[in-house]
Amino acid sequence: MTPLQYFKRFLRSLPELAEQSGFSRLHLLFSYAVCFIFHGANSEEFSALHLYEYSYTRCAQFLLIRETQKRSDQLNAGATKDDTDRFDDKRRFNETFREHIRRDWLYLPDSTPDQVRAFLARNSHFLVKDNLGTQGKSIFQYDAGDVDPDTFLREYGGKPFLLEAFIAQHPSVTALNPSTVNTVRIQTFRRGDRVLLAGGCIRCGGAGAFVDNFHQGGVAYPLDMDTGRVTGQGRQLTGRCYLRHPSTGQYMPGFQVPFWEDVTAMVKKAAVTVPHIGYVGWDVAITPEGPELVEGNINYPDPIVVQLDGRGVRRLLADFVDG
Numbered sequence: 001m002t003p004l005q006y007f008k009r010f011l012r013s014l015p016e017l018a019e020q021s022g023f024s025r026l027h028l029l030f031s032y033a034v035c036f037i038f039h040g041a042n043s044e045e046f047s048a049l050h051l052y053e054y055s056y057t058r059c060a061q062f063l064l065i066r067e068t069q070k071r072s073d074q075l076n077a078g079a080t081k082d083d084t085d086r087f088d089d090k091r092r093f094n095e096t097f098r099e100h101i102r103r104d105w106l107y108l109p110d111s112t113p114d115q116v117r118a119f120l121a122r123n124s125h126f127l128v129k130d131n132l133g134t135q136g137k138s139i140f141q142y143d144a145g146d147v148d149p150d151t152f153l154r155e156y157g158g159k160p161f162l163l164e165a166f167i168a169q170h171p172s173v174t175a176l177n178p179s180t181v182n183t184v185r186i187q188t189f190r191r192g193d194r195v196l197l198a199g200g201c202i203r204c205g206g207a208g209a210f211v212d213n214f215h216q217g218g219v220a221y222p223l224d225m226d227t228g229r230v231t232g233q234g235r236q237l238t239g240r241c242y243l244r245h246p247s248t249g250q251y252m253p254g255f256q257v258p259f260w261e262d263v264t265a266m267v268k269k270a271a272v273t274v275p276h277i278g279y280v281g282w283d284v285a286i287t288p289e290g291p292e293l294v295e296g297n298i299n300y301p302d303p304i305v306v307q308l309d310g311r312g313v314r315r316l317l318a319d320f321v322d323g
Contacts, residue, residue, distance in 0.1 A: 010043035040066025061312030075278030104165040180205030199306030222309035228260030
């Protein structure tokens, strides 16, 4: 999005933001202008990170979109189209990171009608994903019992979509919001073989949703990177805060992500898999058997989700890149 588009979005959200924050519209408008001009914030970061609560000096500690793009370019310098396609293309991602993926999947253009029918027979619940889709968009949920294979093949056969079995989650993670796969997001910085875990969160979808994405109404809760425990209240992209998940009432602070040591070990290994890719936001599902990768985000590895605890990581990234 362009700065003008973000500004228009901010103006549309201003009445709600003023109501939930308790700050006047004038204060919010002035504060956003300062954050945009001097710190490079967009409207989503301004709202979700509550930048309107902080001083000029404190805001400068946050990693925001302008600095994110600069550092991403540095850490991903030298990346070829083949490197980036391994993340942007869902089929290629699954192939590249197959050792970290447990779920059944099928890419329609490479599949015969018999293979599609066999997939539908194996998986009672599955997703259809646009192979190049982003932000949780163009994802459709199906129950195989409600699907006629011939009709399904006429609608999707040969088109650039991925079929993926719905991930069976660890029971404690399912309980947070049963209708979605509630993923852990971890941000990694990499130089050579050195990997830094910058921060992370666990994202829970909203009531009735089947994706947990921030842009689809999900709530993200900050995680302690040493222990995998939720450290405080969660937030939606609008900045609205929740100690309890809004759809299930689950009290989140103190929640322990299962298999945490396995999660961090897997992400560190994945982070050094593709040459010249040094800045990734990893989405990880937690199954009863352990973690598995869902996707890796390189075009804009959202800095909001690693700073929900109010700990700005701008200096951390600068020291890692420049040090």
